Structures are given as C-alpha cells and as structure tokens.
Amino acid sequence: MVWVNDIIQGVLLGGLYALFAAGLALVFGVMRLVNLAHGDFSVMAAYLALVIVGSLNVNPLYSLVFAMIVMGIFGYAIQRGLFNFAMDAGPMQAILATFGVAIIVQNLLLEGFTANSKGLDAGRIENAFIRISNQVVIGWFPLITLLVAVAVLLGLQIFLSRTRLGRAFRATADNQRAAQLMGIDNRHLYGMAMALALAMVAIGGVFIGIRTTFSPSAGPLRLIFAYEAVIIGGLGSLWGTLVGGIVLGVAQVLGDHIQQGWGILVGHLVFLAILAFRPQGLFARQAQ
Amino acid sequence: MLGQGQTQTVKVERYTRASRVALPVAAVIIIAAATIPAWGSSAVMKQSVTFLTLLALAQMWNLLAGYAGLVSVGQQAYVGIGAYTLWVFAEKVGINPFVCVIIAGVVAAAFAVPTAGLAFRLRGGYFAVGTWVIAEVYRLLVTKISWLGGGSGVSFNSVARIDRGTREAVIFWLALGVAVGSVVLVYFLLRSRRGLALTAIRDDETGARGLGVNVFRSKLWVYIIAAFGTGVTGAVIYLNLLRAQPEAAFSLNWSALMIFAVVIGGLGTIEGPIIGAIIFFALQQFLADYGTWYLVLLGAIAAGVVVFAQRGLWGTLVRRRAVDLFPVRRRLCLETVCFVEESPRQSGEELGKLTEGGFGSPPEPGSS
Amino acid sequence: MSLLEIDHLSCGYGHFQALFDIDLRVEQGETHAVIGANGAGKSTLLRTICGLIRTDPDRVRFEGQPIGQVPAHKRVGLGISYVPEGRWVFPSLTVHENLLVGGHTRRKGIWTIDKVYELFPLLARLRNRQALGLSGGEQQALAIGRGLMANPRLLLLDEVSLGLAPVVVEKIYEAMPAIIEAGTTVLLVEQDVGQALKIADRVSCLLEGRLVLEGRPSEISQEQIVAAYFGV
Structure with missing residues (x-):
C-alpha cells in the first residue's frame, strides 16, 4: 500500500510539472524556441504573487489571477521587444538570448528578495487531506493542482482547435510563411503564444509556491523538469506532456522512497532512458 | 610560373597580411607572459590563471557552438569531471597532479562519448537543455558517491603540499599552456579537412550533407575535442582552487561564463572568444563589488549583443575592416x-x- | 487607375538579379496570365506582389496605394491573396480548418466556406481529413479555396498545374470561370501555356527576368509566343 500511496503522490506531482511543461511545449510548437528562462519566469510569477499577498493581504489563490495577467503582458512584451529580434538573428541567437534573460531574472530576483526561501500561505487547504486508508492519504491541494493542470490542458486544447487565434497558432506551427499569407501577423502571434505560456507558467509558479518553498535560484530546475516532461511525453503532444509530467513525478517520488534524496536523480535517469530507447517520446505526434 | x-x-x-603580423606579436606576448612567475605577485598569478582558463573554456565552447552549431549549456560537466579526475588520480592513485591534468582531459573525452550518444538525439534548444540535464546527472552522481567525497567535496592535499612558489608558477604555466593550446588546437582543427567540413556544416548543414560531409561524425569529433579541452582546463582551474565541491564544479555558472565570453566577443571566430574573455574579465574586475548587478549587466550585454550585434564585437570589427588574425x-x-x-x-x-x-x-x- | 500597377521593378536575391525593369498593369476584373520558362522570374514577380519579397514602396501599387514595403500579412487584409507554388497547405490541420485559417482576416466578400465547398465539392467530402494525407490535386484545390476564403480583390495563382496530372489540372481549371465570374481579378503564373491562354484576357511573357511580350491571346500568334518563351 505504501507503493500505491507513492504512485498517487507522484501522479499528483506530475500535474504540477505538466503545468510547466505545457507552456514550454506551446512556445516550442508555435515558434520553435526553447525558452531557457521558462523556469525563472515561473519563479518570477511566484514572487509576484508574494508581493500581492503581502501588500493586499489576500489568499495567494486570488493573487493568481493578477500574476497570470501580469505575466501574460510581460510575456507579450518580452517576445515582441527582444525574442522576436533574436529569432530573426537565428535559432542559436534565440536560445542564447533566452539564456541571457534567465540570468538577468535570477539575479534581479536575488537582488530584490535575497536568497532566502519564501513560501505562499494558502491557509487550511494546504494541510487538508482525504484519508483513504492508513497508508494512502491524498492531500487536497495536490489533488486540486492536478485537476487544475488537467483543466488548463483541456482549455488549451479547446482553444487550439476551436478558436480563430488557436487555429492561427497551429497554422503558424505548421508553416510560418504560409500562415503569413493568410494574413496572420507572426510577430503578434509569437507575442500571444509567449503571453499564454507565461500565464500558464504563472499558475504553476504560484501552485508550487504554495506547495513548497521557493528561492530565486529555483528556476533552472523547474525548466529541467518541464523539459523532461515534454521529452518523455513526446514533442508536439499536448496530453503527452501530462503523461510525461506524471511519469517524471512518479519516478521522483519512487526514487525518493527507495533512497532518500535520490528522487531527482532517478527522474533524470528515467528521462535519459526514454531518450535512449524511445527518443520520440511516449506520445509523439504522428504527423510530421 | x-x-x-x-x-x-x-x-x-x-x-x-594581418595574420603575418599577428603571429610574431602573439609570440612576443606569450613569451612575455611566460615570465610572469619570475616577477608577478601571487595575486597577479592567481588572477592570470582565472583569465587564461576562462579564455580556454570560451575557446572550447566557441568550437562547439560557433563551428559545429552545438549550443551546449552542459559543458560544466567536463569542468567537474576534470576536477574530480584530477582528485582521483592525484590523491587516490598518487600520480603527480600536474600530469593528471592530461588524464583529466582524456577522462572527460571518454565521458563525452556516451553523453553525445544521448544528447545528439536532440536538436537545437532541446539539445542545449539535454546536455544540461546530463551534467546534472553527473553532479548528482558525484554527490551520492561517498568515495568521491559526496556533497561536501574534496581537497587537493597533494597539490597543497607542493612548495608554494613552484606550485603557483607551474599552475600559471599550465594555464598559459591551455589558453595558447586551445587557440592553436582550434586553429589547426579548422584549417584541416575536418575544419572545412565544419565550416560547411555551420553555413548550411543540409548542403554540407549533400556534398558528402559526414555531419554526425564531424560534430561528434568536435564534441569530444571540446570535452577534452574543457576537462583539461577544469583540472587546471581546480589545481588553482585546491578544493572542489560538486555544487561548484558542476555549476551552470561555468556554461554562463563561456557563453557570455563567446557571445560578447563574437561567435564563430577564433579572435572572438579572446576579445570576449578580455572584456568579460575586465568587467568582472570592475564590477565585482556590485554583486548580483554585475551578472544582470552581463546577461543584458549578452542578450543585447546576440540580438543587435550578432557577430559580437570582433565580428562587427572584422566586418568593417576585414582583419583576420587567425x-x-x-x-x-x-x-x-x-x-x-x-x-x-x-x-x-x-x-x-x-x-x-x-x-x-x-x-x-x-x-x- | 489599374488595380495593380508595377513600375520599373527590378529585384533579386543577393547578387542574382531575377527581374529587370518590369512594368505591368492588371485591370480590375481581368484575368492576366504570366507565362515563361523555368527560372524566368515568374514566381519572383508574384512574391513581390504578395509581399514575401519587399521592394521600394512605389514599385508596386495596389488601388493606387504604394505597397512595396507593406508586409505580406497586411497585404492579405488589403485584398491580395497568394496561392503559393507548392501549395503550402497546413499539414496537421483538417481541410475545414485550413479553409477557416484562410479566412483569418475576416475580410467581407462573397466567398464563404460553403461557397468554397460548392466550388470544389471534393473538399466538402474531405472536410475532416488532415491535409497531410491529401493528393497533390486535392491540396491544390484546398490551397485555392483557402486563398479565396480571404475574399481577395486580386488572387495570385502560382504554378497551379505544377506536378499534377493533366486530368487533375483540367479539373482544377474547371473552377476558374466561377472564380472569375465572381468578380475576382486573377493574376496567374503558368508554365502550361495552353491552360493559361484558354482563360486569360491578357498574357505577358517573361524571359530571363524581362517582360518581352504582352497582349491579348487573340492578338498574339503562336510563333510570337514560342519566340518569347524560348528567346529565339
């Protein structure tokens, strides 16, 4: 039963990773950009929520809406003000520009908030749980996180398949120049994709901030988890990222169970195993 | 005729013409630099080692990204492997630590083979993060292996026992050696047949493949050579530092260092990383007091250069004047x-x- | 004022010059064919009109407005729709979605998705299929339909017949009268001279980047066309 509990905890953790992964995958899908500042943006969102909670004295879950909006606007601005130009310069330049931004964000946060760990206090919900048996206990908050992740992915899927802007995203992902010929302004579209990705990342950032603590240096590891979830799930597959996140979450929890402190390493090793034996990921998109 | x-x-x-002038000038500078241990203070030598190793790291990263198009943010793996190889062979096996520097390179190159086997399955940005994850795996493994000192790190006692004057002088010369060696290595590599293939790949990978260039093998070679150079340099860095911790030896900061130096100086030229290392080092000296702001500024400069002066400072200069030292x-x-x-x-x-x-x-x- | 005016247009890639001093007028409502051999500069010409290649502002005028510097996506909003050589359908989107993306600008006009299905009944049958699996002819029909969804005043067709079996080309061209009758001005580029002459009101011939012949198909002799096409 201990194993069952571990797997459940891993699945719940996977929901969190999927929230990070979906944004990374979206940006890559639409504009072929791997945003190395992705994790740092999620930490930035958590600090944003922290500031709002501190100044308005509200539950962090309310601050989430504000954080999403601000991160969305920020995403649009940085895409149009910097990343679009970097992408014009070349794919390598684009990666390096995001790397520069990652370092800037990390150090600005360090300057503004010190290296001390902070946490978001969401009150009673954090400790509430459902006891299924003596050994299987499901926390309400992790469960909510997973449900939110599923809802976000579902929303994203509906957005991509049913709306005009969503179809423009997919058309651009397929063939950017042809999309231009349909009257789609790719620079604006890239801005919107980054805005959407950072709004999603804000959800992840605030949720992880409630779940555990965070510090300015937490970003890189989140980028790595998001990335591993994407690769495990398979490039270009939306639901694959959820499965990838869950596989990673379960691997980490089980790894920690076998030997305390080995969770992250086991997660990495599972990722490498997938890379070695199924490099297209578990759910690679058929069409290409 | x-x-x-x-x-x-x-x-x-x-x-x-510029290269004919540059060669003797470079020789004079190197010879002059080699005399530093005779008159320089201990602090000057330590700083010089920092600069020279930075130059070598930048040169190796430039070889990867600038010529083979492999943007790696995982080169810290080889700095760390270099440091720990040095420790194993100097402390556990008992070989002269200065000799271990070469072994460090060889071991790093050996680790590069399986690493490439995995990372080469990924492209572009995904390759970048992939190399980083693998570097993290190496770091975590070192932390978990108590024989390697675990998370608290290791000390280079056999190095510390060497008489201080000798130690500092030899480390300095080794650093000078890796710096000069890295430039010479890249120079001759690029002038070789393989170098021509690499330039072709850099300019047009599909085209190069069409002309019969074995892209995979060329890239693999470059990756292994860069790992060797980075491993050797890592060992020299840790000779100088005398203590290694996995957290620091496998830190992403090493990659940041290389990337910023290369990007600022100019990607895809031999001169670029040299100029970049000088500027980077100067910034480090002037801005060290500003703590984190210094890194913010560096990040901003790098992002700015990459976007608005893609060729870096050297590249922009060359464009105007057509100078070509190498x-x-x-x-x-x-x-x-x-x-x-x-x-x-x-x-x-x-x-x-x-x-x-x-x-x-x-x-x-x-x-x- | 002509719908499209091109004056003294020269352009190329790097040091390769593809077009030399082109003057061209396309009148409202006419069907204008540009013919010429491979590499004559036909596609380059269309790309300067749709904005994939930018020129000096005044070289290309649409409804009297200089548009040489207007980016491609904005030209769609002005009423210029380009059906590219090689079709460029969106492979992961369904036929229906491809058409919807074609109407991204929401320009008003007579073309709706139902009208396009009426024009190409085969697309209606394939509406939920991914464009990836379509045959060349089906993709071409889709590309034209997608172009019409933008309700263009000027429709640019680039090498419609390229790589298609003659029977298929015939079928595609069967749709042309309906497009022309709807009042859409068509500028098409073709290697298949026979097809082009059948539907065009005016024809221009490009030879190595230069406009060497222009006139009504009825006024031009077979010999003139052969001479202009091959440069003999």
Whole structure:
C-alpha cells in the first residue's frame, strides 16, 4: 500500500510539472524556441504573487489571477521587444538570448528578495487531506493542482482547435510563411503564444509556491523538469506532456522512497532512458 | 610560373597580411607572459590563471557552438569531471597532479562519448537543455558517491603540499599552456579537412550533407575535442582552487561564463572568444563589488549583443575592416579580386562578382 | 487607375538579379496570365506582389496605394491573396480548418466556406481529413479555396498545374470561370501555356527576368509566343 500511496503522490506531482511543461511545449510548437528562462519566469510569477499577498493581504489563490495577467503582458512584451529580434538573428541567437534573460531574472530576483526561501500561505487547504486508508492519504491541494493542470490542458486544447487565434497558432506551427499569407501577423502571434505560456507558467509558479518553498535560484530546475516532461511525453503532444509530467513525478517520488534524496536523480535517469530507447517520446505526434 | 601565358592566375591564399603580423606579436606576448612567475605577485598569478582558463573554456565552447552549431549549456560537466579526475588520480592513485591534468582531459573525452550518444538525439534548444540535464546527472552522481567525497567535496592535499612558489608558477604555466593550446588546437582543427567540413556544416548543414560531409561524425569529433579541452582546463582551474565541491564544479555558472565570453566577443571566430574573455574579465574586475548587478549587466550585454550585434564585437570589427588574425579560410585569389568562402548568402554575392569578372557574360535579353 | 500597377521593378536575391525593369498593369476584373520558362522570374514577380519579397514602396501599387514595403500579412487584409507554388497547405490541420485559417482576416466578400465547398465539392467530402494525407490535386484545390476564403480583390495563382496530372489540372481549371465570374481579378503564373491562354484576357511573357511580350491571346500568334518563351 505504501507503493500505491507513492504512485498517487507522484501522479499528483506530475500535474504540477505538466503545468510547466505545457507552456514550454506551446512556445516550442508555435515558434520553435526553447525558452531557457521558462523556469525563472515561473519563479518570477511566484514572487509576484508574494508581493500581492503581502501588500493586499489576500489568499495567494486570488493573487493568481493578477500574476497570470501580469505575466501574460510581460510575456507579450518580452517576445515582441527582444525574442522576436533574436529569432530573426537565428535559432542559436534565440536560445542564447533566452539564456541571457534567465540570468538577468535570477539575479534581479536575488537582488530584490535575497536568497532566502519564501513560501505562499494558502491557509487550511494546504494541510487538508482525504484519508483513504492508513497508508494512502491524498492531500487536497495536490489533488486540486492536478485537476487544475488537467483543466488548463483541456482549455488549451479547446482553444487550439476551436478558436480563430488557436487555429492561427497551429497554422503558424505548421508553416510560418504560409500562415503569413493568410494574413496572420507572426510577430503578434509569437507575442500571444509567449503571453499564454507565461500565464500558464504563472499558475504553476504560484501552485508550487504554495506547495513548497521557493528561492530565486529555483528556476533552472523547474525548466529541467518541464523539459523532461515534454521529452518523455513526446514533442508536439499536448496530453503527452501530462503523461510525461506524471511519469517524471512518479519516478521522483519512487526514487525518493527507495533512497532518500535520490528522487531527482532517478527522474533524470528515467528521462535519459526514454531518450535512449524511445527518443520520440511516449506520445509523439504522428504527423510530421 | 604556371599561368604566365594566361590572363588569369589562380592561387589559394591561406594567410592574410594581418595574420603575418599577428603571429610574431602573439609570440612576443606569450613569451612575455611566460615570465610572469619570475616577477608577478601571487595575486597577479592567481588572477592570470582565472583569465587564461576562462579564455580556454570560451575557446572550447566557441568550437562547439560557433563551428559545429552545438549550443551546449552542459559543458560544466567536463569542468567537474576534470576536477574530480584530477582528485582521483592525484590523491587516490598518487600520480603527480600536474600530469593528471592530461588524464583529466582524456577522462572527460571518454565521458563525452556516451553523453553525445544521448544528447545528439536532440536538436537545437532541446539539445542545449539535454546536455544540461546530463551534467546534472553527473553532479548528482558525484554527490551520492561517498568515495568521491559526496556533497561536501574534496581537497587537493597533494597539490597543497607542493612548495608554494613552484606550485603557483607551474599552475600559471599550465594555464598559459591551455589558453595558447586551445587557440592553436582550434586553429589547426579548422584549417584541416575536418575544419572545412565544419565550416560547411555551420553555413548550411543540409548542403554540407549533400556534398558528402559526414555531419554526425564531424560534430561528434568536435564534441569530444571540446570535452577534452574543457576537462583539461577544469583540472587546471581546480589545481588553482585546491578544493572542489560538486555544487561548484558542476555549476551552470561555468556554461554562463563561456557563453557570455563567446557571445560578447563574437561567435564563430577564433579572435572572438579572446576579445570576449578580455572584456568579460575586465568587467568582472570592475564590477565585482556590485554583486548580483554585475551578472544582470552581463546577461543584458549578452542578450543585447546576440540580438543587435550578432557577430559580437570582433565580428562587427572584422566586418568593417576585414582583419583576420587567425585565417582559417582559404582565399581564392583571381587576378586582383579575392574570394573568400563564407556563408551562403555572401558566397552568392561573390559568385555575382565572379560572373562579372569574366567567366560568363550577363544574360542577353531575348529579342526576336 | 489599374488595380495593380508595377513600375520599373527590378529585384533579386543577393547578387542574382531575377527581374529587370518590369512594368505591368492588371485591370480590375481581368484575368492576366504570366507565362515563361523555368527560372524566368515568374514566381519572383508574384512574391513581390504578395509581399514575401519587399521592394521600394512605389514599385508596386495596389488601388493606387504604394505597397512595396507593406508586409505580406497586411497585404492579405488589403485584398491580395497568394496561392503559393507548392501549395503550402497546413499539414496537421483538417481541410475545414485550413479553409477557416484562410479566412483569418475576416475580410467581407462573397466567398464563404460553403461557397468554397460548392466550388470544389471534393473538399466538402474531405472536410475532416488532415491535409497531410491529401493528393497533390486535392491540396491544390484546398490551397485555392483557402486563398479565396480571404475574399481577395486580386488572387495570385502560382504554378497551379505544377506536378499534377493533366486530368487533375483540367479539373482544377474547371473552377476558374466561377472564380472569375465572381468578380475576382486573377493574376496567374503558368508554365502550361495552353491552360493559361484558354482563360486569360491578357498574357505577358517573361524571359530571363524581362517582360518581352504582352497582349491579348487573340492578338498574339503562336510563333510570337514560342519566340518569347524560348528567346529565339
């Protein structure tokens, strides 16, 4: 039963990773950009929520809406003000520009908030749980996180398949120049994709901030988890990222169970195993 | 003379006027630098080692990204492996630590083979993060293995026991050696046949493949060589530091260092990383007091340069003045016009000149 | 004022010059064919009109407005729709979604998705299929339909017949009268001279980047066309 509990905890953790992964995958899908500042943006969102909670004295879950909006606007601005130009310069330049931004964000946060760990206090919900048996206990908050992740992915899927802007995203992902010929302004579209990705990342950032603590240096590891979830799930597959996140979450929890402190390493090793034996990921998109 | 009776003589020029001047100047600078242990203070030597190793790291990263198009943010793996190899062979096996420096390179190169086997399955940005994850795996493994000192790290006692004057002098010379060696290595690598293949890959990977260049093997070679160079440099860095911790030895900061130096100086040239390392080092000295703001500024400069002066400072300079201190290109000299193999767009331009130069007449408008 | 005016247009890639001093007028409502051999500069010409290649502002005028510097995506909003050589359908989108993306600008006009299905009944049957699996002819029909969804005043067709079996080309061209009758001005580029002459009101011939012949198909002799096409 201990194993069952571990797997459940891993699945719940996977929901969190999927929230990070979906944004990374979206940006890559639409504009072929791997945003190395992705994790740092999620930490930035958590600090944003922290500031709002501190100044308005509200539950962090309310601050989430504000954080999403601000991160969305920020995403649009940085895409149009910097990343679009970097992408014009070349794919390598684009990666390096995001790397520069990652370092800037990390150090600005360090300057503004010190290296001390902070946490978001969401009150009673954090400790509430459902006891299924003596050994299987499901926390309400992790469960909510997973449900939110599923809802976000579902929303994203509906957005991509049913709306005009969503179809423009997919058309651009397929063939950017042809999309231009349909009257789609790719620079604006890239801005919107980054805005959407950072709004999603804000959800992840605030949720992880409630779940555990965070510090300015937490970003890189989140980028790595998001990335591993994407690769495990398979490039270009939306639901694959959820499965990838869950596989990673379960691997980490089980790894920690076998030997305390080995969770992250086991997660990495599972990722490498997938890379070695199924490099297209578990759910690679058929069409290409 | 072969072409005496003809109007055109063709020869392949592999040196530039600037390079003929640069070589003796460089030799004088290197010889002068080599005397530093005779008169420099301990602090000067320590700083010089920092600079020289930075130069070598930048040169190796430039080889990867600038020539093979492999943007790695996981080169810290080889700095760390270099440091820990040094420790294993110097402390556990008991080999002279200065000799271990070479072993460190070899071990790093050996680790590069399986690493490449995995990372090469990924492209572009995903390759970048992939190399980083693998570096993290190495770091975590070292932390978990208590024989390697675990998370608290290791000390280089055998190095510390060496008389201080000798130690500092030899470390300095080793650092000078890796710096000069990295430049020479890249220079000759690029002038070789493989270097030509690499330049072709850099300019147009699909085209190069079409011309029969084995892209995978060329990239693999570069990756292994860069790992070797980075491993050797990592060992020299830790000779100087005398203590290694996995957290620091496998830190992403090493990659940040290399990337910023190369990007600021100019990607895809040998001069770029040298200029970049000098600027980076100078910034470090001037801004060290500003703590994190210094990194913010560096990040901003790097992002700015990458976007708005893609060729970096050296590249921008060369564009204006056509200076080439380390000519790795073959220049085809036709009468007075020189054609330089370059990126496809430019070679298109050169081709245009070639046509005007008399190989073909401009197309006649069809009139009937 | 002509719908499209091109004056003294020269352009190329790097040092390769593809077009030399082109003057061209396309009148409202006419069907204008540009013919010429491979590499004559036909596609380059269309790309300067749709904005994939930018020129000096005044070289290309649409409804009297200089548009040489207007980016491609904005030209769609002005009423210029380009059906590219090679079709460029969106492979992961369904036929229906491809058409919807074609109407991204929401320009008003007579073309709706139902009208396009009426024009190409085969697309209606394939509406939920991914474009990836379509045959060349189906993709071409889709590309034209997608172009019409933008309700263009000027429709640019680039090498419609390229790589298609003659029977298929015939079928595609069967749709042309309906497009022309709807009042859409068509500028098409073709290697298949026969097809082009059948539907065009005016024809221009490009030879190595230069406009060497222009006139009404009825006024031009077979010999003139052959001479202009091959430059003999």
